[in-house]
Amino acid sequence: MRKIYLVEDDQAIREVLEVFLSLEDFEVHxxxxxxxxxxxxxxxxxxxxxxxxxxxxxxxxxxxHQIKNDSKNQDVPVMIMSAHTNLQHLKDFCEPDEMISKPFDIDNLLQRIQGVIDSKQ
Structure with missing residues (x-):
């Protein structure tokens, strides 16, 4: 079972992602x-x-930025999601492996999560 660390302050989004990803055989923390x-x-x-x-x-x-500079995590992909930020601008501060704008299509999110995880293995 693949494991995901999720940091999201919006309770509704966090709960939807937890349930959906769990149903897709991910362990979400x-x-x-x-x-x-x-x-x-x-x-x-x-x-x-x-x-x-x-x-x-x-x-x-x-x-x-912290994860990308941690030698233990250098091969673990980071995905950024945002409703208010120009995601291309983020690359000046951090180099995430994937970015997605909110609101997002849940199936598209799943596809992108699977793609970025698979590309690192």
Whole structure:
């Protein structure tokens, strides 16, 4: 079973993603904030990090930058999602493996998640 770390502060989006991805045979560990995410067991490596850009106590872009600069996670893809940011502009601050704008089609999101995970294995 593939594992995803999800950081999303919007409860409705987080719950939909948890249920949908679980039904698609992913194990989802979700967090509502940067602080909560930083309390995770850093020794456990997942198959994908899925970050919202705007979080109540920080930015998914900063998390992306941290993950990409962590030698333990260098091969783990990072996917960024945002409703308010020009996603191409994000590449100046972080180089995510995939980006998606909100609102998104859930089937398209799944396809992109599977594609980015498969490309790293």
């Amino acid at each position: 979700s967090f509502i904030s940067v602080a909560e995410f930083k309390e995770r067991d850093v020794e456990v490596i997942h198959d994908l990090y899925l970050f919202d850009v705007n979080l109540p106590d920080g930015s998914g872009i900063d998390l992306c």
